[in-house]
Amino acid sequence: MYKEKTSSQWKNLDASYHLHPFTDFQEYQSSKGRIIEKAEHIYIYDTDGKKYLDAMSGLWCCSLGYTQPAIGEAVANQFNQLPYYNNFFQCSNAPAAELAERLVKISPKQFTHVFFTNSGSEANDTNIRLIRRYWDLKKQPKKRYIIARSNAYHGSTIAAASLGGFKSVHDQFETLPYTSHIIEPNWFTEGENHSSKDFGIIAAQELEKRIDEIGEANIAAFIAEPIQGAGGVIVPPSSYWPEVQRILNERDILFVSDEVICGFGRTGSMFGCETYNTKPDLITFAKAVTNGFQPLGGVLVNDRISEVITKDGGEFGHGFTYSGHPIACAAALATLDILEKQNFVSRVANDIGPYLQSKWHELSDHEIVGHIRGAGMLGSIELVRDKITNERLEPDQKAGGICREFCIANNLVMRAVGDSMIISPPFVCSHEDIDLLIERARKSLDQTAAYYNV
């Protein structure tokens, strides 16, 4: 156990020794951030005693909020029964076996098997390995390229970050040479003078064009999030996914739906591919599968792939020490129990999701809100100075960070991606919680507008 310290002692300790993900290390030395010490329902508390409404569900993980003792009990029971064993060398454990069956049963009917990892990044690495193995076994070894999209986020290992579409990230290492990126379906930033519907078709047809440029014989797969999360909650135009699926139907390439954010109810269906009626071959999952309480990720594998890699593949040379960790799998089983027994997916589709969307979209009347997107329990707003021309508040998309600081001051955790303010609140929010979220968001927008003299 750690020893008690004052808030400033914690901050100094952390700033002295701890390198944080996606953080400017030097900036952190002086800002020293916030130390989160406890949480309940949808609220987190820092060591300065401040209570925040967490509109991001942690990092898109805690869909069921922070108070779910049944998950803790499942973890403790599993710890007492079998705290660890590996899944190599013809061994398994009960929670891993049961969770694999459960995930297959709740996924679209083409899915037959699961490969477990510890994170979404490792799951996307696993996808690359599975895809390559599949095409090699199908005697099509030239099929190597994976098409992804700009501003996609698929994780932080070298492979997953190569699939991702952030230039600033790519600039910091050598990306895999067999990835290729097309535009994201972001009508606000990319749509020019097209209608949303026309732009959806244009963005989808970028996939068709890229397949033809590289040659279908060289393309292994297309990977995409149903709604791009970390790129700014990019909800595609309604015409986008039907056109992408039309293209995929005509081409012999695999499709990976990265559902690390959209999975387990976030869009109002169990998986985002069901909301958009697409037919993936592989589904990446992580995060909400354990409500974020244990690290667990994995890949759902369809019949087409599992048949080939099982029948002809021999040993698959890939896996992790903690693949199918019994405690993480027990946490996932308890999470799915709550999700299913308390009908949270239908709550997102029919109650709290529509309520959030109606309240969120009311913010469109605000003078610095240029565009609003949302679906299920996801939302984003674009900050602008001029609602007609969409001129930004200042160059280099700094306004998002300013607005985020006002949110923090107003006890609201809302994330900034450039000048998009994004939310992904827990499904357990009451209508009153959503009202409070919107009240604090509006106040933060007012202060941002005043800051920029709008």
Ligand SMILES: Cc1ncc(COP(=O)(O)O)c(C=O)c1O
């Ligand atoms: C869509 C998507 N894929 C993959 C990942 C990577 O997951 P992890 O951080 O668990 O490696 C993330 C993380 O946010 C994500 O949003």
